[in-house]
Amino acid sequence: MTIKSRLNIIALLAIGAFFILFGFLFYTTVQINDQLDTLERVSSFAKTASELNIITEQYLAYEETRYLTTWNDLYDELEKSRTKIQDLPDRNVISNSLPAIKRAFTLIQKVKEDPEYYQDQENKEVLLERARARIRSDIQLLLSVSNRLEENRRQEIRDLQNDQRFELFILIPIVGYFVYLIISVRKRIINSLSSLLEGTQLIGEGNLESRITIEGADEHSQLADKFNAMAKKLKDHIKNEKQLRKKAEENQKRWETLVEQDPSLIVIHIQGKVQFINSGGVDIIGAESSEDLIGKSIYEFIEEAQTDQAIDQVKEVHEEGKKTVPTVYKVQRLDGEQRYLQVQAMPIKYGEELAAQLVGIDITDYVTYEEELQESLEEKSVLLQEIHHRVKNNLAIISGMMELQAMESTNEVLKDKLSDSQLRIQSMALVHELLYESDNFSKLNFKEHVSKLVKTIVQTINATASVKIDYDLENVMLNINQAIPCALIINELVTNAMKHAFVNAKKGKISISLEEKNEIVHLNIKDNGVGLPESFGFDNANTLGMRIIQSLIEQLEASIDFASGDEGTNFSITFENVQVKGIGAHHLN
Structure with missing residues (x-):
């Protein structure tokens, strides 16, 4: 049982015993006081009855008027006392006796005061004697009853006092036992606290072998067990700490050895x-x-x-x-x-x-090598830039020469062929121009190239119709070995549309879209012209332009589909955006 529970039980029992003792003492005291009050009232009644008896005897003996007033006062007082003992036994005897005494005394008084009141002299003395006897017997009865009541009250008081002493005799040892329990618990608590204090001092001084012993299963015993467990854990912890410290010192030595090497x-x-x-x-x-x-x-x-x-x-x-x-x-x-x-x-x-x-x-050697490598890369970048610039210039010279040759020729077929070749050379020159202007010599943004290329084609070809170009282009980065074939394909398809799609038409529209999804490039070129002949196909292509397109598609490892009808022609080219090696691409990897 815990100390708290034990103290609570003892406190409750002690408080209960105190209230029982106090309640009993209060109850018996009230009862004794009630009996004493009743005894006082009965004694007062008996005293008044005794005095009334004496005054009655004096009046009957001397028949003096002065006794009448006293007798009446005593009788009135006796009547008042009678009302105060109405709750006692024999109250009927008292209630019947007092009126009889009054009647008998009044009869004697009237006969004495008025001789004419009773004419029969022979029976008057007998009547008076009976009245006197009645008064004496009733007063003696009152005295006897009052004495008996008084004795009964005294006996009840003695009984209550005996009960009080008996119950005190029982309750006082019980209270003493509770006091003993409280003292015992206090002593046990003090002893337990002393043991705990002594044990904790020993543990605090470093004696981890010390243990606190407290019998029982109360809080102090549990606390002692906790202290003992704590001391054991602390001892084990210190032991482990020493082992870890020793191991750490060994590791430190090994670390220093490795570090020094x-x-x-x-x-x-x-x-x-x-x-x-x-x-x-x-x-x-x-x-x-x-x-x-x-x-x-x-x-x-x-x-x-x-x-x-x-x-x-x-x-x-x-x-x-x-x-x-x-x-x-x-x-x-x-x-x-x-x-x-x-x-x-x-x-x-x-x-x-x-x-x-x-x-x-x-890393000094590495930094030096990196600086030398950076200088070498800068030199190569300048060299590549110069190469692209020269290639572009050479292609521009060739294109210009073809343009002059076409202007001097009178053969329209030759002019067309020279013009087509000029556009093809310009397509390649534009790629090198973009690379020359770019910081990246391995890839270019093909979106910029498409718009420039188509603008050049439109300006070069004198189409009979007014052709509107719609662009839907995304940023797609292509390396040079994919950009050039793709540019040539766009050149062939747009040139073909400008020349043949809008015959006998005043207006036309060419739509070009470019996008990349999951590293797959999608190129669409669509016109709203007259469409292709029903016999058209890449397998039986007999024109140089279509054979070039077929060759370029194979070079890109692409696929090409077309659809043609009254609403025009749509070419769809699809290929994978990869790092293609080839002439001019040896520097990519």
Whole structure:
């Protein structure tokens, strides 16, 4: 049972016993007081009856008038006393006796005061004697009843007092037993607390072998068990801590051995102050020993332009506990030589303090090689730009020569053929022009090329109809070995539409769309002209333009579909956007 439950039960029983004792004492006291009050009333009645008896005897003996007033006062007082004992036994006897006494006394008084009141002298004395006898007997009866009532009240008082003493005799030991229980519980609590205090002091002083022993199953016993369990866990924890510390020291020694053998820079610093540096770091910095660097600031060795960046990374490690990203720093050795180090830092515990472990790899040779490579790439970029520029110029010269040849020729068929060839050369020249103007020599935005190419075709061909060009073009990046065949296909299809689709028509429209979905390029060229002949097909194509288209489709590994009717012709070309190697593409990979 817990101390709380035990104390609650004892307290409840003690309070109950107290209330029972108090209630009993209060009840018996009230009863005794009631009996004493009744006794007082009965005694007063008996006293008045006794005095009335004396006055009656004196009046009957001396027949003096002075006794009448006293007798009447006593009788009235007796009547009042009678009303106060109406709740007692024998009240009927008292109630019947008092009126009889009054009547008998009144009869004697009248006979004495008025001799003529009763004429029969012979019976008058007999009547008076009977009246006197009646008064005496009734008064004696009243005295007897009042004495008996008085004795009964006294007996009841004695009985109540005896009951009170008896029950006190029982209740007082019970209360004493509760007091004993309270004292016992108090003593047990004090002893338990003393044991707990002594045991905790021993444990607090480091005696983890000490155990607290308290019998029972109360809170103190449970607390003692908790303390014992805590001491055992603490002992085991300290044992494990010692083992871990020993293991950590062994790991520290192994780590120091490995670190000393590592040619990289390994530094442990606290807020930038060097606490440890390995042999590899000493060699990289150009010091004679680690003692020359301990206590110095890492910012002393970093180029001034990178100091703020280094400070921010130190704060990131120390204040936020984050691992930094690898960063290249330009470091100056003690002998003045500059080296490049790729450095990364992470938070660690160094002793009892938060520190940062910094690992740096000397990448000076790599940086030097990268700079040389960058210079070489810049030279190649200039060379490629010059090549594209020259190719574009040469193609422009060829195109110009064909244009002059066509202007001098009188053969219309030859003019058309020269014009077609000129457009094909211009298509290729536009690709090289875009590459020359671009920073990227491997890919170009084909959307820009389509609009420029179609504009050139429209300006070159003198169509009989007014042709409107609608564009729905997305940004599609193509390398040169796909861009040139695709440009030539657009040239052939748009040229063919401009020449043959709008015969005898005043207006026409050509719609060109370009999009890429999941690395698949979709090119659509549609006109609203007269359509193709029913016998048209790529398998039996007999024109140079269609044979060129067929060859270019094979080169792109594309598919081409067409639909033709009264509403015009629609060509749909689909191919995969890939890095195609070939002449002029050796630099892509």
